[in-house]
Amino acid sequence: xxxxxxxxxxxxxxxxxxxxxxxxxxxxxxxxxxxxxxxxxxxxxxxxxxxxxxxxxxxxxxxxxxxxxxxxxxxxxxxxxxxxxxxxxxxxxxxxxxxxxxxxxxxxxxxxxxxxxxxxxxxxxxxxxxxxxxxxxxxxxxxxxxxxxxxxxxxxxxxxxxxxxxxxxxxxxxxxxxxxxxxxxxxxxxxxxxxxxxxxxxxxxxxxxxxxxxxxxxxxxxxxxxxxxxxxxxxxxxxxxxxxxxxxxxxxxxxxxxxxxxxxxxxxxxxxxxxxxxxxxxxxxxxxxxxxxxxxxxxxxxxxxxxxxxxxxxxxxxxxxxxxxxx
Ligand code: ADP
Numbered sequence: 001x002x003x004x005x006x007x008x009x010x011x012x013x014x015x016x017x018x019x020x021x022x023x024x025x026x027x028x029x030x031x032x033x034x035x036x037x038x039x040x041x042x043x044x045x046x047x048x049x050x051x052x053x054x055x056x057x058x059x060x061x062x063x064x065x066x067x068x069x070x071x072x073x074x075x076x077x078x079x080x081x082x083x084x085x086x087x088x089x090x091x092x093x094x095x096x097x098x099x100x101x102x103x104x105x106x107x108x109x110x111x112x113x114x115x116x117x118x119x120x121x122x123x124x125x126x127x128x129x130x131x132x133x134x135x136x137x138x139x140x141x142x143x144x145x146x147x148x149x150x151x152x153x154x155x156x157x158x159x160x161x162x163x164x165x166x167x168x169x170x171x172x173x174x175x176x177x178x179x180x181x182x183x184x185x186x187x188x189x190x191x192x193x194x195x196x197x198x199x200x201x202x203x204x205x206x207x208x209x210x211x212x213x214x215x216x217x218x219x220x221x222x223x224x225x226x227x228x229x230x231x232x233x234x235x236x237x238x239x240x241x242x243x244x245x246x247x248x249x250x251x252x253x254x255x256x257x258x259x260x261x262x263x264x265x266x267x268x269x270x271x272x273x274x275x276x277x278x279x280x281x282x283x284x285x286x287x288x289x290x291x292x293x294x295x296x297x298x299x300x301x302x303x304x305x306x307x308x309x310x311x312x313x314x315x316x317x318x319x320x321x322x323x324x325x326x327x
Pocket of ligand 1: 125126127128130131132133134184185192193194195196215217227230231232
């Protein structure tokens with residue numbers, strides 16, 4: 001079942017956040033909600049239990065001193081410019097997979113730009129059904145429903161667009177040298193900090209919807225088992241806590257900017273930026289696919305977002321992102 005969090009506590013949070021650290025009087029709040037001041041005080045305590053530091057003064061009222069860096073819709077809305085992405089937000093403390101929920105919502109008619117966020121995913125997914133580790137409160141586990149008026153063959157470019165937006169946001173918010181590994185991973189110091197999973201529902205020449213899923217490891221301190229060797233987080237790299245909300249709102253802003261450009265002018269500018277950020281180009285790569293494995297030099301990506309690999313014997317191969325891994 002899909003639950004949308006919106007109750008009086010959240011409404012109260014909206015009001016406090018809109019004041020940006022200024023006081024709101026208890027009297028004003030109890031009038032607004034039509035309840036007693038004791039009842040307001042109880043709701044304030046609910047917010048405190050969620051991790052909000054709220055100062056109360058009998059004379060002045062309440063004000064937020066510090067937020068707990070939750071990715072609540074109220075926080076995202078209060079910290080973003082008006083955008084098609086922040087209109088409809090579904091927030092879960094725990095879920096199996098935000099992509100699965102987004103697909104379900106899209107099948108039920110959810111609109112373009114709907115966001116699905118979770119503090120924790122129990123069954124987060126990578127490509128080809130691989131597992132994406134998504135521990136509680138440590139990262140950004142997000143899916144976006146898009147209904148783009150582009151051709152199905154261009155949908156994979158939305159993966160590139162998402163990777164570019166996330167890489168730019170990471171660079172802007174942390175100054176870390178993030179790069180993109182074709183087609184869908186973001187690396188810092190050769191370790192994976194983020195991955196993108198795009199799923200499409202459409203027909204031959206029509207997209208019904210695309211769900212773009214992204215995971216960004218923000219404050220993870222360690223990783224389980226095998227992935228410990230190849231995963232990293234912004235906190236591990238930066239050696240300090242990083243605000244998930246800051247990275248998320250920056251990502252949404254940049255995503256919207258690139259999305260508008262892509263719809264208006266095509267993907268050319270995004271592909272150019274992608275090439276600047278890519279760490280594979282002009283390097284040796286090993287392609288693992290169901291058909292064959294081979295080595296070569298990644299010489300370019302073409303207008304379709306496919307990787308162009310030159311084999312040792314000079315043969316040029318066009319590699320599509322669907323079913324390959326790359327090292
Ligand atoms: P690929 O590495 O081939 O691009 P995917 O994009 O499908 O793979 O991502 C899934 C893989 O990423 C998993 O098989 C696992 O090795 C790794 N992984 C899982 N969770 C995380 C995480 N939180 N951070 C970094 N890597 C992860």
